[in-house]
Amino acid sequence: MxxxxxxxxxxxxxxxxxxxxxxxxxxxxxxxxxxxLYSGPSPSAGLGVARSLRxxxxxxxxxxxxxWAGSSGLHHEVFDATWLKPPWDLIxxxxxxxxxxxxxxxxxxxxxxxxDLEVAWLARSLPIHPLLLAPCEKALxxxxxxxxxxxxxxPFEIAPSLDLSAxxxxxxxxxxxxxxxxxxKGPYHEAVPVGDWRQxxxxxxxxxxxxxxxxxxxxxxxRGYEESICLAAYDGQLCDALYMRKRITTPExxxxxxxxxxxxxxxxxxxxxxxxxxxxxxxxxxELLRDVDGRLWWLEWNPRFPAWVHGATLAGRNxxxxxxxxxxxxxxxxxxxSAQPEFTRVVLEVPVRTxxxxxxxxxxxxxxxxxxxxxxxxxxxxxxxxxxxxPLGFAPPTLSPETETDLRAIAxxxxxxxxxxxxxxxxxxxxxxxxxxxxxxxSLRYAYSLKTSPDAEYLMLARKAGMLAExxxxxxxxxxxxxxxxxxxxxxxxPGKWWPPTERAVDGLRVVFCDxxxxxxxxxxxGRTDRLRGVRLRIPGxxxxxxxxxxxxxxxxxxxxxxxxLPGPRDFGVHVHMASTMIGVGHWRDIAESAIAWAxxxxxxxxxxxxxxxxxxxxxxxxxxxxxxxxxxxxxxxQLRDLADVYVEPGRALTQATMAMVTSVLDVRxxxxxxxxxxxxVCIAELPLASVYPHRFFRVVEGQLVPVARGPVxxxxxxxMEDDILSAGLDLPDTLAIGDRLVICDAGAYERSMSYAxxxxxxx
Amino acid sequence: MHSAVADTPDRQExxxxxxxxxxxxxxxxxxxxxxxxxxxxxxxxxxxxxxxxAGPRWITQRWAWGPTRWPIAxxxxxxxxxxxxxxxxxxxxxxxxxxxxxxxxxxxxxxxAEERISHWRRKWETMPTAFNWIGSSVVYHEVNVVRSxxxxxxxxxxxxxxxxxxAAQSGHHGHLAIRAEIPEVLxxxxxxxxxxxxxxxxxxx
Numbered sequence: 012m013x014x015x016x017x018x019x020x021x022x023x024x025x026x027x028x029x030x031x032x033x034x035x036x037x038x039x040x041x042x043x044x045x046x047x048l049y050s051g052p053s054p055s056a057g058l059g060v061a062r063s064l065r066x067x068x069x070x071x072x073x074x075x076x077x078x079w080a081g082s083s084g085l086h087h088e089v090f091d092a093t094w095l096k097p098p099w100d101l102i103x104x105x106x107x108x109x110x111x112x113x114x115x116x117x118x119x120x121x122x123x124x125x126x127d128l129e130v131a132w133l134a135r136s137l138p139i140h141p142l143l144l145a146p147c148e149k150a151l152x153x154x155x156x157x158x159x160x161x162x163x164x165x166p167f168e169i170a171p172s173l174d175l176s177a178x179x180x181x182x183x184x185x186x187x188x189x190x191x192x193x194x195x196k197g198p199y200h201e202a203v204p205v206g207d208w209r210q211x212x213x214x215x216x217x218x219x220x221x222x223x224x225x226x227x228x229x230x231x232x233x234r235g236y237e238e239s240i241c242l243a244a245y246d247g248q249l250c251d252a253l254y255m256r257k258r259i260t261t262p263e264x265x266x267x268x269x270x271x272x273x274x275x276x277x278x279x280x281x282x283x284x285x286x287x288x289x290x291x292x293x294x295x296x297x298e299l300l301r302d303v304d305g306r307l308w309w310l311e312w313n314p315r316f317p318a319w320v321h322g323a324t325l326a327g328r329n330x331x332x333x334x335x336x337x338x339x340x341x342x343x344x345x346x347x348x349s350a351q352p353e354f355t356r357v358v359l360e361v362p363v364r365t366x367x368x369x370x371x372x373x374x375x376x377x378x379x380x381x382x383x384x385x386x387x388x389x390x391x392x393x394x395x396x397x398x399x400x401x402p403l404g405f406a407p408p409t410l411s412p413e414t415e416t417d418l419r420a421i422a423x424x425x426x427x428x429x430x431x432x433x434x435x436x437x438x439x440x441x442x443x444x445x446x447x448x449x450x451x452x453x454s455l456r457y458a459y460s461l462k463t464s465p466d467a468e469y470l471m472l473a474r475k476a477g478m479l480a481e482x483x484x485x486x487x488x489x490x491x492x493x494x495x496x497x498x499x500x501x502x503x504x505x506p507g508k509w510w511p512p513t514e515r516a517v518d519g520l521r522v523v524f525c526d527x528x529x530x531x532x533x534x535x536x537x538g539r540t541d542r543l544r545g546v547r548l549r550i551p552g553x554x555x556x557x558x559x560x561x562x563x564x565x566x567x568x569x570x571x572x573x574x575x576x577l578p579g580p581r582d583f584g585v586h587v588h589m590a591s592t593m594i595g596v597g598h599w600r601d602i603a604e605s606a607i608a609w610a611x612x613x614x615x616x617x618x619x620x621x622x623x624x625x626x627x628x629x630x631x632x633x634x635x636x637x638x639x640x641x642x643x644x645x646x647x648x649x650q651l652r653d654l655a656d657v658y659v660e661p662g663r664a665l666t667q668a669t670m671a672m673v674t675s676v677l678d679v680r681x682x683x684x685x686x687x688x689x690x691x692x693v694c695i696a697e698l699p700l701a702s703v704y705p706h707r708f709f710r711v712v713e714g715q716l717v718p719v720a721r722g723p724v725x726x727x728x729x730x731x732m733e734d735d736i737l738s739a740g741l742d743l744p745d746t747l748a749i750g751d752r753l754v755i756c757d758a759g760a761y762e763r764s765m766s767y768a769x770x771x772x773x774x775x
Numbered sequence: 776m777h778s779a780v781a782d783t784p785d786r787q788e789x790x791x792x793x794x795x796x797x798x799x800x801x802x803x804x805x806x807x808x809x810x811x812x813x814x815x816x817x818x819x820x821x822x823x824x825x826x827x828x829a830g831p832r833w834i835t836q837r838w839a840w841g842p843t844r845w846p847i848a849x850x851x852x853x854x855x856x857x858x859x860x861x862x863x864x865x866x867x868x869x870x871x872x873x874x875x876x877x878x879x880x881x882x883x884x885x886x887x888a889e890e891r892i893s894h895w896r897r898k899w900e901t902m903p904t905a906f907n908w909i910g911s912s913v914v915y916h917e918v919n920v921v922r923s924x925x926x927x928x929x930x931x932x933x934x935x936x937x938x939x940x941x942a943a944q945s946g947h948h949g950h951l952a953i954r955a956e957i958p959e960v961l962x963x964x965x966x967x968x969x970x971x972x973x974x975x976x977x978x979x980x
Contacts, residue, residue, distance in 0.1 A: 190823045234824050303828045303938065305923075551817040552833075562817075564853045567810045597823040608816035612809035616802075 034329075034345050036336075039068040043335065044094065044114060046076035047125030047315070048084030053265050056125035056294070058084035059321035060331045065089050066324055067332035067344065078102070079370075086364045093367065099128075100392030108136040115140045121338060123294070123331065125315045127199045130293070131397045144245070144334055145293040146314055153289045154312040156196060157228030164285040166278065167299065167309040172196075172230040175215060178406035179705035179721065183208060184633060185229060190595030192232035197222050198394070200313075204232065207593065208704050212739050223395045225403045233308045235300030237264070240274060241317055242282060242297070243334035247290040249283045250333040251346060253323055258353065266319040268355035271326040271348065294320070294334060322354030405742065407718035408707035411668075413439045414756070415716070418671060421754060422714055427675040428693035430758055432468060437669040441472040443636065444665075450641050451648040454656050458502045460628045461487045463662025463760050470494040473665075479521065481628070481660045483507070485514035492517065499542060502625065502658060504586065506557060522623055522658070524586040528559055531573045543623055544577070545584025546570065550605050553589055561609060567616070574617035581619035582653075585610040590629020591638065592663065592704065603643050611650045620653040628660035631704075635664035663760040670759030672697060673711075676751045677729060686724050686745050691753060694728030695735045696769035698755065698762050702734070707756035708741055716754060719743060726753075730770040788907075789915045790973065794868070794880020794956055795861025795906070797849045804849035808869065811853055815870040828923055831870040834863065835936030842898065842905035860934045861906060864917035867933035877922035881930060883939075884952040884973075887914045891947075913951060920955040920968065928961035928968055941966055943977030950976050 043064055047055030061073050061084075075090035078098050085093050096102060111133070114120045121142040124130050134148040146154075153161040157172045173185045175195070186193050186205070194202040195214045203218065205211040218227055237260060242252035252274045259268040274282065282297075294316030300308040320330060327349035336344055363369055410418070417433035424431070444457050458481035459473035465487070471494070473480070480491035483505030491501055498519040506526040509516060522543045525531040534544055549558035560566045574583055587606040591599035603626055610621045624647050630638065644657050674693035679686055695701050708719040708726075722742025728735035737755070768774055798804075818833035820826075841857035852862050864880060871878030887895075889912055896909050908915040918939065919931045930939040930953065941964025943949060953966065954973045961968045966976050 192823065234826065234829075302824075302826055303830065304826055551814055553817070561810070562814065564807060564810050564850075567813075568806060571806060595823070597825075598820065600822040601820050604822065605813070605817040608813045612813040616806040616809045 034067065036068050036341070036344075037070050039335075039339070039341070040070045040072065040119075041068075041339065042072040042074055042114075042120040044074045044076050044111075044120060044122045045090075045125065046123070046129055048075050048077040048087075048093075049079070049082040050084040050087075052261055053263050054318040055082075055084070056316040056318045056320055058087055058089070059318055059324075060123055060125060060294075060316055061087070061089045062321045063324040063329050063331040064335060067329050068335070080367065081370050083361075085367060086361050088361070093364065095367065098392070104132075104136065104396070111143075112137055112140075115142050121335060123316075123334070125294075125318075127314060128393045128397060130314045131199065132393065135397065142338060143292075144338055146289075146291055146295075150289045150291050151314055154295075154314060156198060156311060157230065159312055161285050161289055161312060162309045164288055165281050165297070165309065167307045169309050170231045170233050170300075172228050175225065175227040175229060176403050176405050178408055180408055180633075180707065181406065182211070182229065183631075183705050186211065187591065187595045187631060187634060188597075189231045190598040191593075192595075194230050194232060196228050196230055198224055198226045199397075202230070209702055212702065216739055225405075233300045233302060233310075235302040235306075235308060237266075238299045238301050238307075239317065240278065240282065240297040240299065241320060241323060241330055242286065242295050243316075243330040243337075244286040244291040244293070244295070245334060245337040246292055247287045248337070249286050250337045250343070251328060251330050252279065252282055253328050253330070253348075254278070255317075255319065255323065259355065266317070266322075268353065269319060269322055271323045271328065271352045271354065273348065294330065319354070319356075322356075325349075325354050326352045405720040405722065407720040408709070408756070409718070410707070410709075410716070410756070411436065411439070414668065414671075418709075418716055418754060421673050421711060421716075421752070424673045424752075427673050427752065428691075428697055429673045430697065430763065431671045431673060432466075433669045433671060433759075434468070437468065437472055437666065440632065440665045440669060441476045444476045444478065444661075447641075450644040453644050453648055453654055455640055455644055456656055456658050458658050458660045459665070460660045460662030461491060462764060463628070464666040464764055465490055466763070467494070469666055469669075479658070481658075481662075484510050485516060486511065488517055488520075489514060502660070503541075504547065504588075504625075504660075522584050522625070524584060524625060526558060528569055528573050531559075531570075532576070535573070535577055543582055543584050545586055545623060545625070547586040547588065547625075548606060548609055550587055550589070550602050550609070553594075553602055555589065557588065558586075567612070571613065571617040574613060574619050577619065581617070582622045583613070583617075583619040584623035584625060585613065585621060586625035586627065586658075588625075588627025588629065588660075590627075590663075591634050592629050592631045596634055596638065600639065600643070604646060607643075607647050607650050610647075614651065614653075621651045622653055623656045623658065624651070624654060625658040625660070628662050628664070630661055630664040632664050632668050635661055667757050667760040667762070670763055672755040672758040672762075674753050674755060676747060676749050676753070679747055679749060681745075684745065686743060686747060688725045688727060689743060689747060690727045690729060691737065692729050693737065693755065694730040694770065695732065695737070696728075696730060696771075697766050698728075698737060698758060699765045699767065700762050701728075701737045704757070706738075706758070708738060709754040709756070710743070710747075711752040711754060719753075732769075786907075786910050786915065789882070789884070789910075792882065792915075794882065795845075795865055795917060797852050797862065797865050798846050800848050800850060807849040807853040811849075811866060811869060812873040815873060819874060821874070828876070828921065828929065830931045830936065830938065831867050831933065832936045834866050834870070834933060838863070838866075840934050842902040844902055844904045845906055859906065860908070860917040863933040864919060867919050867931060871919060871921060871931075878931075879920045879922075879955055879957045881918040881920035881953060881955045883916040883918055883930075883950050883954075884913050885916050886912060886945075886947060886949050886951060888947045918953075920953075920957060920961065920963075922957075922961060926960070926962055928955070928957075928963040930963055940964075941976070945977065952976055 045057045045061050047057035049055045050058050072091045075093040078096050123144045130145050133145050134151045139147050191206050194204050196202045203214045205214050237257040239255050243250040254272045254274050256270045257266050261267050296313040296317040298310035413435035417435050458479035460481045462483050479500045480496045481502045482488045498517050499521050501520045503520050503523045518539050520541045523541045524545045524547045526547050547558035549555050549560050551562040589602045614621045647654050672693050674691040676689050677692050678690040680688040709716040720742045724741050724743040726738040728737050839857045843859040843862050868878050899905050921929045923929045952973045952975050955968045957970050966974050
């Protein structure tokens with residue numbers, strides 16, 4: 012016998028009727044407290060629960076409970092009376108817990124909470140009670156985000172997720188792997204989509220401030236129809252459950268209209284087992300996504316009825332009433348769905364309840380102040396009471412053996428900031444570019460992107476690795492020739508590749524990829540004798556400013572005409588470049604395969620032979636080894652019969668990790684003795700991409716490197732620019748002092764080549 | 776039970792009509808088809824999303840629905856701003872097949888609110904060579920029937936950009952009957968689709 016059942020029997024609450032009940036029960040006169048009456052665009056379920064109970068129990072006394080006078084459900088006629096309790100930042104919790112307990116103990120009063128946070132608070136603050144129709148702490152724990160164990164009991168796919176306690180390297184890799192289609196999720200609710208590292212940092216900081224906790228997570232976006240299961244259970248026994256497909260949603264993704272159906276038999280059995288396993292009491296909603304291939308994906312388990320629950324009641328299935336009947340020991344009500352299984356919402360005005368005037372508006376501000384959701388203004392007050400107290404540890408960054416050895420050189424650094432070249436790390440990166448044999452007769456050729464890092468060390472390593480040179484200007488062509496490359500080893504790209512006009516336009520290059528049809532036409536008329544010419548394509552839907560547009564039939568026709576005008580045999584090349592660092596690995600592959608499709612279209616439509624496919628650069632060092640170049644080459648082989656070469660242009664992948672910045676602490680700022688900000692002598696002039704991707708930080712302690720995980724201390728640069736923030740938060744010790752040194756890794760590639768002189772009293 | 780097909784004797788042509796096809800001029804139409812297929816690959820995030828059966832939703836967003844002057848060639852259709860459900864059906868069929876999905880022409884009979892029908896009738900009267908798809912309370916509509924697994928069909932509406940549900944939905948916009956040009960018998964939910972035959976999916980009225 013469970014604790015809840017035992018209490019119920021001791022208190023003599025079991026009142027099962029012998030005769031079958033009617034759908035409308037006029038004898039039930041108990042009081043039901045229903046909380047969560049916010050009825051704005053993202054409503055709570057309180058009003059829907061109350062309307063459903065009123066439909067089943069016309070004589071019941073319904074008490075509306077809320078914590079903000081602006082919750083409009085307070086004014087609905089369905090409630091006999093209201094309890095407007097203080098907001099969560101002012102409420103005396105112990106006193107309130109005793110008040111709720113007293114109502115429950117008085118007999119004949121039930122409590123149905125519909126606020127996620129209140130459900131969690133009740134589970135912690137009150138003992139199990141037969142009339143408290145909410146899950147206990149033991150039941151609630153397996154349903155909590157981000158990886159609820161109850162999900163393992165159910166036949167749903169689970170979208171990949173990651174705790175934000177992981178290291179930034181791991182978080183960044185997760186986002187790239189999933190093509191930046193990810194959501195940051197709060198500990199109880201709220202989800203914000205993020206599309207790049209800056210957005211992620213902003214959302215993480217904002218959500219951390221709002222929720223007052225670091226317990227956030229990432230979840231992969233699933234492209235699917237929004238559906239959900241609504242259930243009511245009492246003491247681990249399912250009272251009723253149904254399936255709802257959203258038909259219309261609000262801009263916030265909330266249900267506006269839906270189609271209610273029976274729970275399919277293949278889901279009913281596992282749901283019953285899961286509810287039994289965790290001993291659930293109360294309403295719940297399992298949010299799902301159904302992709303077009305038919306797979307059902309778990310999103311989350313909400314520990315209360317959904318706000319649309321009265322829509323199901325209108326369709327013939329009154330789950331709040333089913334829960335109350337079970338709790339009071341009444342016989343189950345009817346379960347037949349009506350002939351109209353669809354519902355929708357409308358907006359209605361209601362008169363304000365006498366004695367409960369609307370809150371006055373706050374004095375207008377220059378921003379969205381005064382906007383309250385279902386928790387009024389006190390969300391941040393309740394969360395710290397619910398989140399576990401133990402401090403959350405963040406994973407620290409790691410180093411490769413080569414980098415660890417290279418960084419011993421920090422001992423010889425005298426003046427800071429100083430950027431260190433890491434020779435072993437660089438050699439290891441370039442050494443991985445072993446010459447691969449042709450794949451299905453096609454050569455995969457690496458061309459070193461000079462713009463990324465034109466330093467002599469890198470050019471030498473690239474030449475040694477047998478790479479070609481990829482240039483975007485005539486100055487870079489000169490630099491490549493000076494480094495020992497021949498014209499036939501140079502791939503020329505970019506929108507301004509013939510700049511500067513004073514430079515000799517070396518002829519006989521390996522490939523020249525034009526950035527516009529106009530450039531291609533000029534090149535055709537120029538008499539140049541480069542080995543191959545081609546175009547960079549602006550792949551439709553890829554949001555790039557570069558390349559030839561093809562998203563209108565007329566644009567494609569014009570390109571075909573320009574290619575058809577080439578002298579025979581019309582050998583041609585196609586180039587795409589969308590950095591996998593920015594768009595992620597899966598989407599990069601889609602772009603590459605799309606380029607093959609366009610190359611084939613061009614070949615057929617313009618009568619040319621596609622001889623070269625250039626896949627560009629912008630690869631993250633960790634992704635470069637994992638990208639399926641060989642598969643892409645094979646796919647290209649199948650589509651393009653005359654293809655001879657596939658080019659890949661790594662620069663960032665080879666050099667980003669091969670430099671580190673040594674910096675000194677200039678200022679340490681404390682609040683109540685605890686460090687919260689430091690200023691260092693490096694800045695965004697030396698690290699212009701500091702906010703674009705995560706960097707690994709280390710402290711130098713007695714000559715040794717100590718990895719620094721995320722934490723509360725902001726690291727500010729030395730210059731007077733508001734955005735000169737090198738880290739949004741690091742776990743730096745209170746003992747940190749002026750003059751202490753930090754090492755910032757991943758300071759090569761564009762961090763080096765795009766750095767600029769600022770705040771140094773002159774120009775270089 | 777009324778028969779949706781039998782109830783439309785004024786539309787004999789609907790009973791036997793095949794899925795719309797676009798005419799082909801020559802190289803200009805080759806280029807148009809090549810362009811459409813390449814566009815389809817650019818908007819098909821098959822690797823990003825890992826979905827096999829994603830529909831070509833981009834065509835729904837790109838072209839507006841309205842009367843088409845038939846016959847129409849590929850090179851004219853891709854440049855048109857407004858196309859009817861027959862052109863949408865032809866485009867989507869080409870795109871499904873280009874990515875290796877078994878897709879076939881399909882036709883629906885659908886209920887439609889009478890006040891809306893009278894509006895469409897006036898609109899279509901402005902283009903005499905347009906296909907007459909409008910009945911009294913039932914309309915003709917072209918879709919794609921996709922074989923998603925052996926013996927199993929999904930039905931995609933490229934004009935509206937959604938997959939249809941086989942369960943009957945009564946009233947406006949509900950489907951009454953479906954016809955598919957398929958090489959084998961396929962099951963769409965509880966409905967059995969046979970090549971060239973109209974299958975009733977819901978009672979009329």
